[in-house]
Amino acid sequence: MDARAYLLERKPVIDAALDAALPPASEPPEALHTAMRHLLFPGGKRLRPSLALAAAEASGAAPETALPAAVAVELVHTYSLIHDDLPCMDDDALRRGRPTVHVQFGEATALLAGDALQSEAFAALAGADAPADRVCAAVADLARAAGSRNLVGGQVDDLGFSLSETDVDRVESVHARKSAALLTAAITAGARLAGADPALIERLARFGRSMGVAFQIADDILDEGEDDPCSLVRAIGLDAATRRAEALLALALAELEGLGEGAEPLRALARFAVRRSE
Amino acid sequence: MDARAYLLERKPVIDAALDAALPPASEPPEALHTAMRHLLFPGGKRLRPSLALAAAEASGAAPETALPAAVAVELVHTYSLIHDDLPCMDDDALRRGRPTVHVQFGEATALLAGDALQSEAFAALAGADAPADRVCAAVADLARAAGSRNLVGGQVDDLGFSLSETDVDRVESVHARKSAALLTAAITAGARLAGADPALIERLARFGRSMGVAFQIADDILDEGEDDPCSLVRAIGLDAATRRAEALLALALAELEGLGEGAEPLRALARFAVRRSE
Numbered sequence: 001m002d003a004r005a006y007l008l009e010r011k012p013v014i015d016a017a018l019d020a021a022l023p024p025a026s027e028p029p030e031a032l033h034t035a036m037r038h039l040l041f042p043g044g045k046r047l048r049p050s051l052a053l054a055a056a057e058a059s060g061a062a063p064e065t066a067l068p069a070a071v072a073v074e075l076v077h078t079y080s081l082i083h084d085d086l087p088c089m090d091d092d093a094l095r096r097g098r099p100t101v102h103v104q105f106g107e108a109t110a111l112l113a114g115d116a117l118q119s120e121a122f123a124a125l126a127g128a129d130a131p132a133d134r135v136c137a138a139v140a141d142l143a144r145a146a147g148s149r150n151l152v153g154g155q156v157d158d159l160g161f162s163l164s165e166t167d168v169d170r171v172e173s174v175h176a177r178k179s180a181a182l183l184t185a186a187i188t189a190g191a192r193l194a195g196a197d198p199a200l201i202e203r204l205a206r207f208g209r210s211m212g213v214a215f216q217i218a219d220d221i222l223d224e225g226e227d228d229p230c231s232l233v234r235a236i237g238l239d240a241a242t243r244r245a246e247a248l249l250a251l252a253l254a255e256l257e258g259l260g261e262g263a264e265p266l267r268a269l270a271r272f273a274v275r276r277s278e
Numbered sequence: 279m280d281a282r283a284y285l286l287e288r289k290p291v292i293d294a295a296l297d298a299a300l301p302p303a304s305e306p307p308e309a310l311h312t313a314m315r316h317l318l319f320p321g322g323k324r325l326r327p328s329l330a331l332a333a334a335e336a337s338g339a340a341p342e343t344a345l346p347a348a349v350a351v352e353l354v355h356t357y358s359l360i361h362d363d364l365p366c367m368d369d370d371a372l373r374r375g376r377p378t379v380h381v382q383f384g385e386a387t388a389l390l391a392g393d394a395l396q397s398e399a400f401a402a403l404a405g406a407d408a409p410a411d412r413v414c415a416a417v418a419d420l421a422r423a424a425g426s427r428n429l430v431g432g433q434v435d436d437l438g439f440s441l442s443e444t445d446v447d448r449v450e451s452v453h454a455r456k457s458a459a460l461l462t463a464a465i466t467a468g469a470r471l472a473g474a475d476p477a478l479i480e481r482l483a484r485f486g487r488s489m490g491v492a493f494q495i496a497d498d499i500l501d502e503g504e505d506d507p508c509s510l511v512r513a514i515g516l517d518a519a520t521r522r523a524e525a526l527l528a529l530a531l532a533e534l535e536g537l538g539e540g541a542e543p544l545r546a547l548a549r550f551a552v553r554r555s556e
Contacts, residue, residue, distance in 0.1 A: 023426055029434040032426055083393060088385035107366035111389070112434055115361060115396065116426035122400045123421035132410035139417055143401035148301055148310055148394035156307040156390055 001264045003272030006054070007045050010063070014049045015041070017067045018074060021124040035105040035113035036120075039095065040078050047273060048073045048183060052190030054265035055204055058256070059196035066190030068128035069138055073186040075121035076146050080182075082114040084155070118146070130193045138189035145185035154178030161230040172213055174230050179219075180212025183273075187266075207255040207266070214248035215273040217241055222276070249274045279542045281550030285328050288341070292327040293319070295345045296352060299402040313383040313391035314398075317373065318356050325551060326351045326461060330468030332543035333482055336534070337474035344468030346406035347416055351464040353399035354424050358460075360392040362433065396424070408471045416467035423463035432456030439508040450491055452508050457497075458490025461551075465544075485533040485544070492526035493551040495519055500554070527552045 018040060025034040049070030056066035085092040085100040086107065093103050102110035125142060128135045145151060154177030161174070187208040188201055196204065220231040221241055232241040252270050256263045296318060303312040327348030334344035363370040363378040364385060371381050380388035403420060406413045423429060432455030439452070465486040466479055474482070498509040499519055510519040530548050534541045 029426075029431055029438070032431060032434045036426060080393075083389060086389065088389060108437060109434065111361060111364065111366060112430050113426075114393075115358075116424075116430040118393065118396050119421050119424035119430065120426065122417060123425055126414055126418040126421055132414045135414050136404055136410045136417075139400060139414075140404040143397050143404055146394075146397035147401055148307075148314060148391075148398065152390050152394040152397065153307055153310060156310045156387065159386060160307070 001268040003265075003268040006265050006268060007047070007050050007272075010050045010053055011046050013064070013067070014046045014053075014070055014074070015043070017071045018043075018049075021071045021075070022120060031105060031109055032113060032116065035101050035109045036117055038098075038101050038104060038113075039082055040074070040117075043074075043078075044096065046070075046074065047269065048077055048186040051183060051208075051266070051269055052186040054269055055187040055190035055196075056194035058204070058259055058263040058266045059191045059194040059200060060262055061194035065130070065194045068125050068130075068135075069142075069186065069189035069193050072121040072125040072138075072142055073182060073189065075117045075124065076142065076151070077182060079114040079117035079121070080146075080151060080155070082110055082117070086110060089159070121146075125189070128193055131195075134192045134195060138192045141185045141189045141192065145181040150177045150181035154181070158228070158230045161228075163229045163234075165229065166235040168232065168235050171230055171232050171235050175213045175216035175232070176209060179216040180209050183212035183215060184208030203255045207252045207270070210248045210252035210255070211270045211273060214245040214252065214270075217245040217248070218274050218276055221245070245274050279546040281543075281546040284332070284543050284546060285323050285325070285550075288328045288331055289324050291342070291345070292324045292331075292348055292352070293321070295349045296321075296327075299349045299353070300398060309383060309387055310391060310394065313379050313387045314395055316376075316379050316382060316391075317360055318352070318395075321352075321356075322374065324348075324352065325547065326355055326464040329461060329486075329544070329547055330464040332547055333465040333468035333474075334472035336482070336537055336541040336544045337469045337472040337478060338540055339472035343408070343472045346403050346408075346413075347420075347464065347467035347471050350399040350403040350416075350420055351460060351467065353395045353402065354420065354429070355460060357392040357395035357399070358424075358429060358433070360388055360395070364388060367437070399424075403467070406471055409473075412470045412473060416470045419463045419467045419470065423459040428455045428459035432459070436506070436508045439506075441507045441512075443507065444513040446510065446513050449508055449510050449513050453491045453494035453510070454487060457494040458487050461490035461493060462486030481533045485530045485548070488526045488530035488533070489548045489551060492523040492530065492548075495523040495526070496552050496554055499523070523552050 023033050025037055027033050052066040052070035053063035056063050082101045084090050086102055092100050125139050154174050158174050187204050191204050217232045220233045301311050303315055305311050330344040330348035331341035334341050360379045362368050364380055370378050403417050432452050436452050462483055465482050469482050495510045498511045
């Protein structure tokens with residue numbers, strides 16, 4: 001299966017659901033609602049939401065079952081990028097070739113747009129048309145992934161990294177929390193909405209954690225350790241980092257063994273996320 | 279019933295639940311986990327969480343039923359105060375007689391502590407030991423109250439207020455979104471966990487909205503319009519604002535008619551919130 005084709009095919013469905021999940025830009029306060037959409041549209045590849053849809057397929061359900069999880073995870077991802085770009089954090093003026101939200105709308109509005117996107121993520125998930133026990137479990141997955149033990153804690157430790165550090169475990173601990181946790185939540189929350197049983201959820205969670213760390217190592221490889229002190233390439237070199245990413249990808253794919261055709265999109269997305277070439 | 283005694287009686291239970299909902303300050307990243315607790319403990323009067331517990335009582339259940347809602351709303355309230363104090367917002371150095379979180383821990387950590395508190399709020403609520411349909415409805419209430427149509431949107435419009443504005447409807451629209459919405463979510467989420475029926479939830483929501491606006495007017499009266507351009511005292515004067523708060527309180531209390539003894543804590547908290555004297 002061609003991951004790029006899968007991503008392109010899913011993007012319009014995901015974008016429509018994201019659009020429907022947020023107040024229109026024309027609704028007051030217009031500056032806030034416009035700022036909330038600035039980074040979200042046109043957005044990126046929609047890898048996280050596509051993983052949610054693919055997880056529903058791997059669970060034997062229609063991909064649309066997982067749309068509320070797809071939307072929620074993309075909104076959390078977007079809020080975290082907006083806050084990461086703020087002057088007190090990475091102080092970035094550009095993202096995806098456009099002015100960052102605080103450059104375009106001011107710092108207070110960027111802060112509040114991020115805050116509201118996090119709330120709307122949980123609103124989107126809580127409003128899912130699925131059995132309530134599945135929805136609750138998905139909300140718990142997302143909240144755990146977004147919290148201080150994962151996304152935010154990883155961000156804090158990433159900020160604290162110094163250029164001279166080369167501790168592999170510390171790098172991978174940041175990768176696991178800052179990147180892999182939210183990718184994993186996309187997968188497990190999508191699978192939960194699709195009705196996956198606990199054993200499958202556990203396998204998909206292990207898949208997500210290995211794939212997610214490998215995904216972040218792939219980012220380190222693309223950066224060649226230039227931007228971020230917290231980089232496996234910086235810690236162990238390009239060749240060893242590449243081998244480590246491949247080993248984690250193999251570990252991830254092994255979790256999907258026996259899941260058949262339904263898991264093909266998830267396998268393809270994992271290979272794409274790690275190799276960025278197929 | 280004495281509202282102050284009720285608040286004092288509930289505070290240890292609420293504080294223990296808040297403590298249990300967050301990672302200990304000693305857990306890495308320590309700076310983050312310490313910052314998340316800085317404003318939360320010793321905290322304020324715990325009016326919002328007490329309203330959640332009182333709403334459970336008004337619904338005929340034990341107050342503890344509503345503890346996850348109480349915790350979640352207080353965490354959202356705390357995150358919003360931390361972000362409000364940031365340099366790009368109100369730039370406050372002191373709150374409740376202590377250094378604000380960004381003064382004590384730096385701006386990046388304060389930003390991230392607020393972000394994580396919002397996530398942990400939803401984690402606390404999603405983990406409630408209650409029927410899943412009640413939990414989902416409570417999560418939806420909180421997410422709606424925290425989002426761009428309420429808390430965050432009210433904050434944006436509050437920042438945009440000028441000293442010369444005296445439009446009563448605009449002031450009350452900010453009060454309704456910035457203050458009343460979260461107070462109302464405390465009440466409805468608490469009642470939902472307690473199993474209140476839809477008709478009672480609707481009455482409690484109307485109670486919350488009237489009481490919440492009156493609560494914010496009481497704040498304006500205590501400030502005498504000095505701090506915030508968005509003040510009903512500034513817009514219509516002290517006497518008219520006092521009469522308006524009393525009228526809203528009467529409207530709120532009328533919603534509780536016929537609910538009997540179980541609603542006594544909610545009535546007492548409403549009178550206290552608006553008059554601050556009994």
